[in-house]
Amino acid sequence: xxxxxxxxxxxxxxxxxxxxxxxxxxxxxxxxxxxxxxxxxxxxxxxxxxxxxxxxxxxxxxxxxxxxxxxxxxxxxxxxxxxxxxxxxxxxxxxxxxxxxxxxxxxxxxxxxxxxxxxxxxxxxxxxxxxxxxxxxxxxxxxxxxxxxxxxxxxxxxxxxxxxxxxxxxxxxxxxxxxxxxxxxxxxxxxxxxxxxxxxxxxxxxxxxxxxxxxxxxxxxxxxxxxxxxxxxxxxxxxxxxxxxxxxxxxxxxxxxxxxxxxxxxxxxxxxxxxxxxxxxxxxxxxxxxxxxxxxxxxxxxxxxxxxxxxxxxxxxxxxxxxxxxxxxxxxxxxxxxxxxxxxxxxxxxxxxxxxxxxxxxxxxxxxxxxxxxxxxxxxxxxxxxxxxxxxxxxxxxxxxxxxxxxxxxxxxx
Numbered sequence: 001x002x003x004x005x006x007x008x009x010x011x012x013x014x015x016x017x018x019x020x021x022x023x024x025x026x027x028x029x030x031x032x033x034x035x036x037x038x039x040x041x042x043x044x045x046x047x048x049x050x051x052x053x054x055x056x057x058x059x060x061x062x063x064x065x066x067x068x069x070x071x072x073x074x075x076x077x078x079x080x081x082x083x084x085x086x087x088x089x090x091x092x093x094x095x096x097x098x099x100x101x102x103x104x105x106x107x108x109x110x111x112x113x114x115x116x117x118x119x120x121x122x123x124x125x126x127x128x129x130x131x132x133x134x135x136x137x138x139x140x141x142x143x144x145x146x147x148x149x150x151x152x153x154x155x156x157x158x159x160x161x162x163x164x165x166x167x168x169x170x171x172x173x174x175x176x177x178x179x180x181x182x183x184x185x186x187x188x189x190x191x192x193x194x195x196x197x198x199x200x201x202x203x204x205x206x207x208x209x210x211x212x213x214x215x216x217x218x219x220x221x222x223x224x225x226x227x228x229x230x231x232x233x234x235x236x237x238x239x240x241x242x243x244x245x246x247x248x249x250x251x252x253x254x255x256x257x258x259x260x261x262x263x264x265x266x267x268x269x270x271x272x273x274x275x276x277x278x279x280x281x282x283x284x285x286x287x288x289x290x291x292x293x294x295x296x297x298x299x300x301x302x303x304x305x306x307x308x309x310x311x312x313x314x315x316x317x318x319x320x321x322x323x324x325x326x327x328x329x330x331x332x333x334x335x336x337x338x339x340x341x342x343x344x345x346x347x348x349x350x351x352x353x354x355x356x357x358x359x360x361x362x363x364x365x366x367x368x369x370x371x372x373x374x375x376x377x378x379x380x381x382x383x384x385x386x387x388x389x390x391x392x393x394x395x396x397x398x399x400x401x402x403x404x405x406x407x408x409x410x411x412x413x414x
Contacts, residue, residue, distance in 0.1 A: 077118075078118075109173030110174070118333045170265045174251070185223075189226065237377075248364060266308060276311060313338050
């Protein structure tokens, strides 16, 4: 009788070898597929939201958690220069907090509060400090306005730097950038940047490709991962940078975070030149902006926080609107002076600083807001935005984003 073969003596071993070959083949196939994806993603130069410095734009630099920030130093802002301190904020920093020192105020917002086109002493925060002193309140006011910042970015700035200033009061002016119509939503860009910075696989372009595809398959719920290629054009279809419910949620979160720290809050409803036109002496609000002004008012009312509209004070001055703004969106020195006086008067009328103006109540429900009437539209002609700096495709022209085209502001709003 012939001797049995090894496979006959150990039938399980042959099955194991077969399974091993299948696993090896599967691993090789998967590896080849991933390699092909990686090579393909690199070939088209798949990219995520990282700041790409363009010639002539030296004010803004990349930031890991806020997409962009201001670079320390002197920078052109309109026809004047703006001095940005070591902390990346305009104007002098507040002294270190001390027991019993003067009330401290932070003003959050975008370029309208940063003071695009005016000198440091002419910005709303600087003039507000003087207006409060004129009314017997020896307060310290710091400018936390950053050009192009939405409520998401301002909230991150507040968490990263603002609370350390030991403020007694937040003045939240976030609105224009949130309501702005742009190519990408801030939540998507921030979530993508966070993913790329935190994941150990972020060096793989195929990782960005797969996470983008998975995010799209999951639909619109929550923030999405976004990407583009070096040959992609900037999107022509506009969308709100911050969706209306998300905007209300950010305002609500800042108000509640302030209350938890014993910090007061008031909301500033910004103004632009169009709001002061004929028939707008009470601060007319166009339908495209109206939903955001209404949401801001709803959050303020929910928390019992002061809402200070700036347009009526500007309109009541009798000064021609063109003299109150350096362009369509940004107040002039006189516009900031009138706005600062209105804010100071409102704070005094509310009893601040004796009345702490702490927000109250449970979290605001964004579902209680009417739906946003805006459902998408082509981006306006001459569109310019800081988001262009994040986009590495052919649709991102080398442009000075801080000198707006005729009839538009620095972010493309007309």
